[in-house]
Amino acid sequence: MPELPEVETTLRGIQPFIQNHTVTQVIVRHTNLRWPIPKNLKKLIEGRIISQLKRRGKYLLFETKSGTLLIHLGMSGSLRILTQQSAPKKHDHVDLVFDNEIILRYSDPRRFGAILWAEHSDQHPLLKSLGIEPLERQFNSQYLLEVAKGKKTSIKSFIMNHKIVVGIGNIYATEALFRAGIHPQTAAGKIDAAHMHQLVQAIQWILRKAIKQGGTTLKDFSQSDGKPGYFSQHLKVYGRAGMPCEKCGTILKACRLGQRNTVFCVSCQKR
DNA sequence: CTAAGGACCTGTCGGC
DNA sequence: TGCCGACAGGTCCTTA
Numbered sequence: 234m235p236e237l238p239e240v241e242t243t244l245r246g247i248q249p250f251i252q253n254h255t256v257t258q259v260i261v262r263h264t265n266l267r268w269p270i271p272k273n274l275k276k277l278i279e280g281r282i283i284s285q286l287k288r289r290g291k292y293l294l295f296e297t298k299s300g301t302l303l304i305h306l307g308m309s310g311s312l313r314i315l316t317q318q319s320a321p322k323k324h325d326h327v328d329l330v331f332d333n334e335i336i337l338r339y340s341d342p343r344r345f346g347a348i349l350w351a352e353h354s355d356q357h358p359l360l361k362s363l364g365i366e367p368l369e370r371q372f373n374s375q376y377l378l379e380v381a382k383g384k385k386t387s388i389k390s391f392i393m394n395h396k397i398v399v400g401i402g403n404i405y406a407t408e409a410l411f412r413a414g415i416h417p418q419t420a421a422g423k424i425d426a427a428h429m430h431q432l433v434q435a436i437q438w439i440l441r442k443a444i445k446q447g448g449t450t451l452k453d454f455s456q457s458d459g460k461p462g463y464f465s466q467h468l469k470v471y472g473r474a475g476m477p478c479e480k481c482g483t484i485l486k487a488c489r490l491g492q493r494n495t496v497f498c499v500s501c502q503k504r
Numbered sequence: 505c506t507a508a509g510g511a512c513c514t515g516t517c518g519g520c
Numbered sequence: 521t522g523c524c525g526a527c528a529g530g531t532c533c534t535t536a
Contacts, residue, residue: 236529267512267531291530308530309514324514343513345530359532386507395531402529492509494527 235306237367237400238440238464240291242447243312248286250314250335251295255282258330262321267307267347270327277350278302278329290363290399294354301354307345313338364397367436372398374429381429384421390491391421392436401436403493404464404471405443409435411470416502417495418488423504442467470496 235243256278264270271277281297288294293312295302304312315336321328327339327348339348351357365371380397381388392398393406401409410417412435415428424432443464465472469479474487478498487496 239529265513305530307513308528341513342515343528343530345512384506390507393530404529491507 235291235308235310236402236405236443237291238405238443238447240288240293240306240400241444243306244286244288244293245447247312247314247337250333251283251329251331251337252286253282253284254335255280255332256329257332258328260328260330261326263326263344266326266341266344267305268349270348271350274348274350289354289360290366290395291402292360296354300350300352301357303347303349303351303354303357303359304339305347307341307343307347309343310339310341310346313340362396363399364395365399367398367400367440372433372437374426374433377429377433378424378426381421381424386421387417387490388415388419388421388424388432389417389493389495392432393491393493398436400440403495404468405436405439407471407496408469409439411497411502412439414502416499416504417490417497419504470498472496 257280259275259279261270261274277300278297281299283295283297285296286293287296291305293304295304306312315338316334318336321338322340324342325338325340326344329337331337339346349357349359351360354360365376381391384391389406389410392401392409393403407417409432413428413431415424415432446464446467470485473485474496476485477483478485478501481498481500483498483500485496485498487494489495
């Protein structure tokens with residue numbers, strides 16, 4: 234379930250339980266995620282205090298004195314807080330046990346996620362080339378116009394490219410383009426300043442709104458199975474191909490962009 | 505260099 | 521009911 238808002242929600246949900254707490258035990262049941270979990274993970278992190286919990290793009294960073302644990306949730310990963318031991322299910326690959334008896338359980342059916350270690354996280358190859366955070370000031374239309382110059386790739390693929398801007402996945406890219414009134418197949422380099430501004434506004438609005446929605450599920454975070462779909466009531470186009478546009482009634486179309494399903498309204502979204 | 509496609513892996517759903 | 525293909529919130533790597 235993870236795009237930026239879900240990762241942010243996860244961060245906020247687990248932070249109070251683990252920040253400034255010591256990892257007392259690491260249990261790894263399945264080492265093969267996207268990359269193998271480091272063999273010496275126990276040695277690296279047991280006895281260490283998590284001094285800070287941060288997010289960079291869709292990565293969660295667990296900072297310790299000696300290095301940083303990186304967790305990516307991939308396509309199907311989740312982290313849950315357990316207040317007491319319970320039998321691990323099939324895809325519960327890793328537990329981190331803390332000095333306050335809390336168990337942080339990593340679960341990931343498809344195993345596209347990752348758990349890695351970096352001595353200096355800002356130099357880690359996976360993080361080094363990440364673009365800017367969409368909710369920060371530097372993410373604005375001037376920046377996008379500059380980096381989009383001459384680019385023929387579709388605007389949708391462009392905003393999903395995390396070397397440009399991090400955290401925007403298929404759902405929010407699709408939704409933001411609808412909100413901004415931009416056809417997803419438009420070449421990134423052909424978008425004018427006014428539309429680029431609209432797009433930035435739309436992306437930020439959608440992400441903030443989704444984080445807020447996640448916030449409402451936060452309350453029962455420790456008990457819930459992290460049910461997806463809390464934002465789904467607000468989806469205007471994603472998953473609605475063949476249904477009428479909520480704005481104008483035109484039947485929504487779908488196409489494939491960068492292997493991803495893309496839904497749009499031909500009359501609300503112009504090239 | 506850019507852009508597009510394949511690969512990784514499991515679960516679920518629709519059609520026959 | 522059972523089997524098969526298509527598809528799913530990500531993104532690195534290879535190919536053209």
